[in-house]
Amino acid sequence: MKKIKKILQKGIHLLYGVEIDKIEFQATRKDFEGDITIVVFSFLKTIKGNPVEIGNNLGSYLVENVDEVVNFNVVKGFLNLVFSDTYFLTNFSEIYTSENFGFVSTTGDNKSVMVEYSSPNTNKPLHLGHIRNNLLGYSVAEIIKASGKKVYKTQIINDRGIHICKSMLAWQRYGNNETPENTGLKGDKLVGNYYVRFDQEYKKEILNLIANGYTEDEAKKQAPILLEAQQMLIKWEAGDSEVVKLWKNMNQWVYDGFEQTYKNLGVDFDKNYYESETYLLGKDVVANGLESGIFFKKEDSSVWIDLTDEGLDEKIVLRSDGTAVYMTQDIGTAIQRIKDYTDVGGLVYTVGNEQDYHFKVLFLILKKLGYNWAENLYHLSYGMVDLPSGKMKSREGTVVDADDLLIDMTNTAREISEELGKLEGYTDGEKESLYKTIGLGALKYHILKVDPKKRILFDPAASIDFNGNTGPFIQYTYARIQSILRKADFDYSATINDISLHPKEKSVLKQLALFPEIIQLAASNFSPAIIANYTYDLVKEYNSFYQSVPILGCENLQEKIFRTQLSRQVSEVIKSAFQLLGIDVPERM
């Protein structure tokens, strides 16, 4: 492409005596003949004349002077160039023989990136919203890795605060010493139940107080159970051994439960941070910033930062009683991370778009504190997952539970597979693992294919599709290719360079060649959706090719070899692309 650009510039100079440094190439649209299109319109400012005539002149010049260009045509102001089959075949053999096609290996020059995702509260189980968060964060981490940077995956566990005390208190009052062991419940589910229980009791007490003449606002503040929870938080901060013991116990239950869900979901972390361990550092930093004048203190001794010059408000960073707020601990956590990993030059936060403002402020504060890495902070902000009934609310029980959803998806995959009945010879264990691969593939693809910043409407009643633009469709194509490769019991390692290409082969080839730039594009946009949509297009092209021409049944050996190689390469790219999305591919289905 660079070569053509150079020659074209030379040609323009020769024919018209002017210099043009910006020349744009684009893939030729399907309905026209050609491979690459140059838009002649954009030259009209420097070259006066009829665009069609200019196109014809430049086209002839290129055909004469560039070996790879064998033909051209001009439609209106569009110059379509036709490339030789040799060019495509050479291109393919480079792709076919390259190791990890499309992936850029990590080099020492690039600063590492830390990607934060998941970051749950430890008072309730994970739900569909967390699933989107986890899938996005995990996938973006994989994509950045593939684009050539070292990546650390991390989460911040929100293990302190009033919400934790609520579950603790309800368990103390109504728990009868229930444990995950003696109930058989997952730890996060057990704790979540008591969080809901707290809310029920709290609401009862409010109604009671209102009946006794309190206003609603008063009742909400004066309910005994809430006061008791607040007492508990104070005791926790003071290090009360009884409370801390209970806290550790119940948090551990939750961690064990999360562990299982993460494992089922197929995500992992290199390092966990706990809010209870970083908020103190945040407080120190605020104290220093107060001395250097970045923050200021109000009469009630709360500490603030003034961001009105940046078009934002004043924002609190420390309460009047000296305790930390959300912002305080986030400042501390960020700094702690760079301390722990000195090679990290930037942080990515996977957090819902309801916190856009928070992160804008956080990034500004860190910049004002003078950290050079503060230039490389990115809030991977994504839209909420809403149900037809509206927002999901844990306290009201209107959530789609993560574990339940994973089981549902596996069940659906099982039903469909059994109906199709293509798995003779598979053991029960192999089947179950396949159902999980397919079910999870459907769910993950369904969520990842949409642009992160858009909100998703999830209807549990209308089940996720397994046909069309879906994970299983792509997995199916992969499995089909594997089946061909299993049957290809001949040597297809030779390099093919002198056959004439079928249009369908050419389309597949063009789509394949895009993979490296797609990875870079997805990385710079932090968007798994770009990978998903690319893969879908590739698979569509391949299936069309598959149905139009024979592969193993091909009579010409050269063509047979080439088509087998092409199929294999497509399956490799599917596998790589799905790896970036955290989706497995099956050998059969």
Place this chain on the structure above:
RNA sequence: GGUGGCAUAGCUCAGCUGGAUAGAGCACCUGCCUUCUAAGCAGGCGGUCCUAGGUUCGAAUCCUAGUGCCAUCACCA
């Protein structure tokens, strides 16, 4: 009210830094399993790209204003 995001086919979504007649899937209707896996392929139906202006040879895409939905503007996290 201030700020930010979103708005494309009945539904779910693509459409890259402006380019040709706006594309897929689902749903609905036709065809295709005697050949490498039909979770597939080929075709049909379906559009005021929210509205109105502007910039440009050219706008779904950029700018301005408006409308609608969502989020946010807490000594909650």
